[in-house]
Amino acid sequence: DAGVTQSPTHLIKTRGQQVTLRCSPKSGHDTVSWYQQALGQGPQFIFQYYEEEERQRGNFPDRFSGHQFPNYSSELNVNALLLGDSALYLCASSIQGRETQYFGPGTRLLVL
Amino acid sequence: GQNIDQPTEMTATEGAIVQINCTYQTSGFNGLFWYQQHAGEAPTFLSYNVLDGLEEKGRFSSFLSRSKGYSYLLLKELQMKDSASYLCAVRPFSGTYKYIFGTGTRLKVLA
Numbered sequence: 001d002a003g004v005t006q007s008p009t010h011l012i013k014t015r016g017q018q019v020t021l022r023c024s025p026k027s028g029h030d031t032v033s034w035y036q037q038a039l040g041q042g043p044q045f046i047f048q049y050y051e052e053e054e055r056q057r058g059n060f061p062d063r064f065s066g067h068q069f070p071n072y073s074s075e076l077n078v079n080a081l082l083l084g085d086s087a088l089y090l091c092a093s094s095i096q097g098r099e100t101q102y103f104g105p106g107t108r109l110l111v112l
Numbered sequence: 113g114q115n116i117d118q119p120t121e122m123t124a125t126e127g128a129i130v131q132i133n134c135t136y137q138t139s140g141f142n143g144l145f146w147y148q149q150h151a152g153e154a155p156t157f158l159s160y161n162v163l164d165g166l167e168e169k170g171r172f173s174s175f176l177s178r179s180k181g182y183s184y185l186l187l188k189e190l191q192m193k194d195s196a197s198y199l200c201a202v203r204p205f206s207g208t209y210k211y212i213f214g215t216g217t218r219l220k221v222l223a
Contacts, residue, residue, distance in 0.1 A: 004154075033209070033211075035213075040215070041215055042214050042216050043155070043201075043213045044213070045210045045212070048209045055209060056208060056209045056210055090154060090155070099143050099145075099160055099203065100145070100157055101157075101211065102157060103147075103157075104154055105153065105154045106153075106154050108152075
């Protein structure tokens, strides 16, 4: 039973560039949440997707956008990258109506 | 506002018992989670409490008091591999899908 997978594992970008991160949820899961985790901090909620729609968003600017596909996989897009966007980006999947979220290994983004 | 507090660091000896506390102040409560996160890795689910009391799962137990806004994670028979960060997270109310995480407690287990 495959767990949550994310790609790429690491990424280096420069300020102003755009990046797309990908996530495949755990088998049987239909809901995907994205989190940003800065070094030494807890994960911060970016948004959650269910039924191909963003249904809740955290305190992140519109530069952060996402998408969910019919197979439940998801993408996180960040435009106009800033140095402060350097972080570990975590995807978590769950089943609608159930509480527990399961995390993927994350994508470590470095913005230079 | 929403606030979750955990100690930043703790140190314990192999074979001992350690208790990691978490206090929260949130607009509503619909469940508390504990996750383990090794350095550079993803958080791994440990436990979920929504009712008051103790939930035991092997060497790990988690306790919740909703009236006090308080939880703890108890780790028994500590092993070196338990050295990790332990994250406390709360789902504030049933109408939200947002989980609020604390900054985590970094546990060092010494031989």
